[in-house]
Amino acid sequence: MTGMAGDERSPWRRDPWIAAVAVAVFAGVLMVLPVPEPADPPGGPLPETNFAVVNVTVFDGEEFRPHRDVRVEDGRIRAVGQRLRLPDDLPRVDGRGHTLLPGLIDAHTHTYGMVLNDSLRFGVTTVFDQFTQPSLAAMKRPARESLARTDEADLFSAGNLATAPGGHGTQFGVPVETLTSPGEAPAFVAARKEEGADWIKIVWEDGGTFGADIPTLDRETIAAVIEAAHAEELLAVIHVSTLEHGLAALDMGIDGLVHVWGDEVISEADAARFAEAGVFVIPTLSVRVAAAGESMGPELLEATEPEHVSPMQRQTLAQTFPRPVGSSEAAVESVRRLHAAGVRILAGTDAPNPGTGFGISMHGEMRLLERAGLSAAEALAAATGVAADAFGIEDRGRLARGRIADLLLVAGDLENDLSRSTAIAGVWKDGFPVEAAWVASYPKAPDLYLISDFMDGVEASFGLDWQETADSLRGGSSHATLSARDGALHVEGALVPGFVFLWAGAIWSPGEERLQPVDFTGRQVVRFRVRGDGGDYAVQLFGAAPQSTAPGSVPFTAPPEWTEVEIPLERFESANPGIIAGLSFVATGDPREFAFELDDVEIR
Amino acid sequence: MTVDTARHGLLWHLRIALLETRFQFLSSLRLPAFAVPTLLFPLFFYFFFAVLFQAGGPSLTGPTYMLATYGVFGVLAPSIFGFGVGLAQERDTGALLLKRTTPMPTAAYLFARVGTAAIFGAVVVLLLFLLAGFAAGVELHRGQWFSLAGVVLAAALPFSAVGLAIGAWAKQQAAVAVVNLVFIAMSVLSGLWFPISMLPGFLQDFANVFPAYHLGQLALRTIDLDLGRPLWFHLALLAGQTAVCLAVAAAGFRRFSGR
Numbered sequence: 001m002t003g004m005a006g007d008e009r010s011p012w013r014r015d016p017w018i019a020a021v022a023v024a025v026f027a028g029v030l031m032v033l034p035v036p037e038p039a040d041p042p043g044g045p046l047p048e049t050n051f052a053v054v055n056v057t058v059f060d061g062e063e064f065r066p067h068r069d070v071r072v073e074d075g076r077i078r079a080v081g082q083r084l085r086l087p088d089d090l091p092r093v094d095g096r097g098h099t100l101l102p103g104l105i106d107a108h109t110h111t112y113g114m115v116l117n118d119s120l121r122f123g124v125t126t127v128f129d130q131f132t133q134p135s136l137a138a139m140k141r142p143a144r145e146s147l148a149r150t151d152e153a154d155l156f157s158a159g160n161l162a163t164a165p166g167g168h169g170t171q172f173g174v175p176v177e178t179l180t181s182p183g184e185a186p187a188f189v190a191a192r193k194e195e196g197a198d199w200i201k202i203v204w205e206d207g208g209t210f211g212a213d214i215p216t217l218d219r220e221t222i223a224a225v226i227e228a229a230h231a232e233e234l235l236a237v238i239h240v241s242t243l244e245h246g247l248a249a250l251d252m253g254i255d256g257l258v259h260v261w262g263d264e265v266i267s268e269a270d271a272a273r274f275a276e277a278g279v280f281v282i283p284t285l286s287v288r289v290a291a292a293g294e295s296m297g298p299e300l301l302e303a304t305e306p307e308h309v310s311p312m313q314r315q316t317l318a319q320t321f322p323r324p325v326g327s328s329e330a331a332v333e334s335v336r337r338l339h340a341a342g343v344r345i346l347a348g349t350d351a352p353n354p355g356t357g358f359g360i361s362m363h364g365e366m367r368l369l370e371r372a373g374l375s376a377a378e379a380l381a382a383a384t385g386v387a388a389d390a391f392g393i394e395d396r397g398r399l400a401r402g403r404i405a406d407l408l409l410v411a412g413d414l415e416n417d418l419s420r421s422t423a424i425a426g427v428w429k430d431g432f433p434v435e436a437a438w439v440a441s442y443p444k445a446p447d448l449y450l451i452s453d454f455m456d457g458v459e460a461s462f463g464l465d466w467q468e469t470a471d472s473l474r475g476g477s478s479h480a481t482l483s484a485r486d487g488a489l490h491v492e493g494a495l496v497p498g499f500v501f502l503w504a505g506a507i508w509s510p511g512e513e514r515l516q517p518v519d520f521t522g523r524q525v526v527r528f529r530v531r532g533d534g535g536d537y538a539v540q541l542f543g544a545a546p547q548s549t550a551p552g553s554v555p556f557t558a559p560p561e562w563t564e565v566e567i568p569l570e571r572f573e574s575a576n577p578g579i580i581a582g583l584s585f586v587a588t589g590d591p592r593e594f595a596f597e598l599d600d601v602e603i604r
Numbered sequence: 605m606t607v608d609t610a611r612h613g614l615l616w617h618l619r620i621a622l623l624e625t626r627f628q629f630l631s632s633l634r635l636p637a638f639a640v641p642t643l644l645f646p647l648f649f650y651f652f653f654a655v656l657f658q659a660g661g662p663s664l665t666g667p668t669y670m671l672a673t674y675g676v677f678g679v680l681a682p683s684i685f686g687f688g689v690g691l692a693q694e695r696d697t698g699a700l701l702l703k704r705t706t707p708m709p710t711a712a713y714l715f716a717r718v719g720t721a722a723i724f725g726a727v728v729v730l731l732l733f734l735l736a737g738f739a740a741g742v743e744l745h746r747g748q749w750f751s752l753a754g755v756v757l758a759a760a761l762p763f764s765a766v767g768l769a770i771g772a773w774a775k776q777q778a779a780v781a782v783v784n785l786v787f788i789a790m791s792v793l794s795g796l797w798f799p800i801s802m803l804p805g806f807l808q809d810f811a812n813v814f815p816a817y818h819l820g821q822l823a824l825r826t827i828d829l830d831l832g833r834p835l836w837f838h839l840a841l842l843a844g845q846t847a848v849c850l851a852v853a854a855a856g857f858r859r860f861s862g863r
Binding site: 015022025026029030031033034035036037055066067079081082083084085 | 622626661662663664665668726730733734736737738741742743744745746749750753828829832
């Protein structure tokens with residue numbers, strides 16, 4: 001050893017202590033420096049009104065921005081940034097590992113039943129309805145101006161669509177005001193504006209792609225409606241089923257298409273024409289693939305918590321088109337070329353058509369757009385920022401200061417895996433958290449098995465009285481009359497040509513209103529006694545979406561002698577046989593006169 | 605010239621190195637022209653830009669961002685000046701030659717220079733963190749405070765290599781000018797004074813040639829405010845740049861020894 005360390009006064013003795021103290025002071029300071037307030041991981045009850053989601057990857061409506069804090073105050077986004085200065089007592093949600101999006105916009109739905117709640121639970125906070133009853137739209141529109149707590153998405157709607165008498169859109173039993181000539185266009189559009197229509201939706205559909213011959217507007221009238229809409233400063237969008245019609249509408253000055261065609265693939269040159277004209281396209285690939293027999297339904301249900309799916313979502317997702325129409329590959333390829341050419345693509349589902357479900361199908365639509373070549377960010381933009389911009393809707397579709405606090409929090413990194421979008425960790429509407437689980441809002445059926453023994457006329461033990469039903473409700477000519485005699489219901493009538501499907505018979509609604517869904521969970525069968533003319537009949541069971549979807553139907557015959565018939569509820573094609581909005585016994589099929597007697601109807 | 609040090613143990617080497625560090629540090633401290641600006645410059649900047657200008661603002665992005673970049677800046681000064689100017693001075697005044705006649709290994713000398721820079725850096729970091737945490741309102745997770753401090757102190761090593769390369773070649777008078785030029789230019793163009801994203805695109809690309817840029821990004825990475833380049837990208841370029849600086853320095857020393 002050298003002598004250096006031996007000296008009492010040598011720094012070698014003192015220095016280790018000084019160094020140790022210095023290191024301790026250094027570490028001590030690091031230990032007392034301020035740390036952020038703790039944030040709660042999502043999973044528990046979500047905060048409302050005033051809160052922050054911290055350290056989350058934000059999709060702002062255009063692109064992903066990692067490590068952001070988002071502060072919500074009184075229903076609006078107060079600040080978005082990295083490391084916001086937040087009050088110590090502000091509730092915080094820990095956003096690590098999550099992606100926060102602006103509430104999604106479904107740019108193509110039809111408003112029925114529970115659409116607005118079903119949509120909201122899946123993070124679709126705004127829907128662009130492309131045809132519903134104007135009165136329904138008028139009733140729902142004011143909510144979008146309010147930041148009050150709600151369990152429904154906000155609605156923007158075309159209301160009454162522009163179609164020909166008997167044309168596409170008139171077949172649903174909803175009264176539709178139609179037009180036939182260019183001269184009627186200005187008054188037609190003015191009436192829509194008066195009703196509060198947010199834009200004008202036009203139908204150009206001759207049924208050719210699905211082998212039908214449907215009346216449709218002529219080109220001159222369509223052009224006149226577009227012109228009238230623009231004169232009223234409204235957007236004009238159009239339903240077309242063929243590329244040829246799409247290109248013709250483009251030349252007429254249309255603003256947007258609410259479907260992509262499925263008949264052929266657009267050329268790159270034509271796609272460039274769409275881009276140049278600034279026309280946007282809502283491809284509704286969800287319904288295109290469903291029409292081609294490749295519904296996203298099973299895939300989406302697989303990816304979703306069962307209790308989050310309502311019976312109506314389950315039912316419409318499970319439904320299929322009568323026969324495959326169009327090619328999904330052609331539709332996807334057309335979208336790919338449109339997108340590559342720079343055409344604005346918007347996400348829309350056309351729910352509740354067969355194979356789609358409100359809200360849930362938006363997550364499938366984004367996957368389909370990805371299949372058509374959009375990046376995760378572009379597919380999400382199609383469902384948020386691009387949609388809001390295309391329809392000129394402010395305050396929505398973007399996660400930015402001052403916008404409405406409609407938010408969707410998803411567990412996972414959507415930039416790398418868009419299919420994670422169904423892993424919903426939270427939805428806020430106007431700053432209020434939304435219950436994720438579907439809550440049965442249907443009244444429970446009373447504890448009675450017997451519906452009617454017809455001893456006291458056409459009354460039922462609950463619900464409405466038995467009533468006539470026939471295709472005349474939809475403009476057909478069939479008819480039926482009911483009478484209760486000798487403790488049985490006598491049903492007589494005739495099937496008369498005049499509508500696409502012929503039916504006539506008796507219907508019963510279990511709720512206080514006609515075709516109001518009622519919860520029969522736990523019941524197994526429909527049982528009844530019948531005798532009649534030996535003809536073919538059907539029992540029809542209306543499910544959770546009686547207005548928009550065809551009832552489940554099971555055939556039976558009415559022999560001359562009284563016969564008991566028992567049909568398990570599961571035989572009726574319905575995703576949730578426990579929900580029943582109506583039960584009917586009808587003659588169907590070819591034109592004829594019919595008569596049968598019905599007795600002791602039970603659901604047990 | 606040098607004594608054969610191979611026969612001495614590790615402890616001997618360590619003692620020599622620590623002692624040299626001690627004296628190096630004390631002599632630097634006694635040079636107010638070095639110590640005062642080195643300590644005060646980054647604190648002064650941070651106080652103005654992050655505390656005064658950002659007081660009560662809605663976001664802590666600025667103060668938090670600048671904590672990382674001024675931290676790196678705070679270590680840059682003692683490293684590059686200590687080596688660049690100090691080495692040139694010692695060489696041209698003959699002090700270095702004197703030291704090389706002693707049994708002290710060269711490694712101890714280098715260790716002492718880097719160590720001194722790190723100690724100065726630690727003081728700057730400590731004062732900067734106190735200013736950020738208690739005056740600017742910056743909040744970091746405990747692990748982030750530690751990892752940021754770690755990255756910033758580790759910056760002394762690559763920065764010392766830059767200083768070594770300059771000091772090995774430049775003459776005493778020229779060294780001050782050269783070091784100052786490199787110091788200011790690298791700080792600004794690497795985004796240590798203001799965010800790199802404020803620079804035009806081609807300058808942002810050009811920043812890749814500076815170790816300070818990569819160290820800034822590594823420091824920002826600990827607090828999630830970096831530009832998102834992968835870790836290996838910064839580490840690889842930093843290692844390459846440090847190796848180049850050391851090679852340049854070695855060539856300079858050979859020239860010096862050969863004279």
